[in-house]
Amino acid sequence: ENLFQLVHVIMTDERVPNRIVKLSEDVINKIAAGEVIQRPSNALKELLENSLDAHSTSIKLFLRDGGISEMRIEDNGDGILQQDFTLLCERFATSKLTQFEDLYSIQTYGFRGEALASISFCAQLTITSKTRAGSNHAYRAQFVDGHMYDPEQPDMPHEHIAPQIVAGIQGTQIIVKNLFYNMRIRQKALRARSTQEYNACLRVVGCYAIHNCHCSFAVHKLNDSSLHAADLQYRATATKSHRDVIKLIYGGDIDR
16 A cells, blocks of 8 residues: 555655654754854864953963864853853853843853853863852863763753862863764864864964953863873963064064
């Protein structure tokens, strides 16, 4: 009977159109993550903007395999409150605005609250943060698919997970590992051009350093043979002059 129906459809060209279905929240979030974070330099851009929006005056970056295997950013900004960790990686959760009218006077780089959420859907994400005042310790949490995750209790509902109390210094450290681990074809393609991806990350840092001369930037390249050893690639110290930062990054010849 099924074969007869198939032959009938082919002969009469009476194809039944596919039904319209509503995508699940998980599929929606993963598609959105792939649009926001297309390569390591996109993720780095989002993390840099978060650090600068948090009034950081010092940002350190560590990259392995062009940011694909590991990307780490450390700043001395305002930090993240313990009670905000539950919303930290949820889409459209932000500290930048509360109502639409705030867009007319917004003075931050980001405002949608999609960056960390998108990264958590395509990488292994760990965040450690300590606020400027009111806390003697830092808090740390791992995130998967927009929510806190405890690798020692993987079946625990995310609503029951709390950030871990740890020792830490002022500011925020974000570690992104194994970028696009759940998108193997994209990850393989990026690994094949890790040098180009690394250079793209350097260009992104250079642009933000020039426009934010009040903040110092340091970029380290993590060695493949060691978990911790890193080579300093370049440093842009805080200065009052955009011209001085350009000299530091691109050399004195470009100033002529």
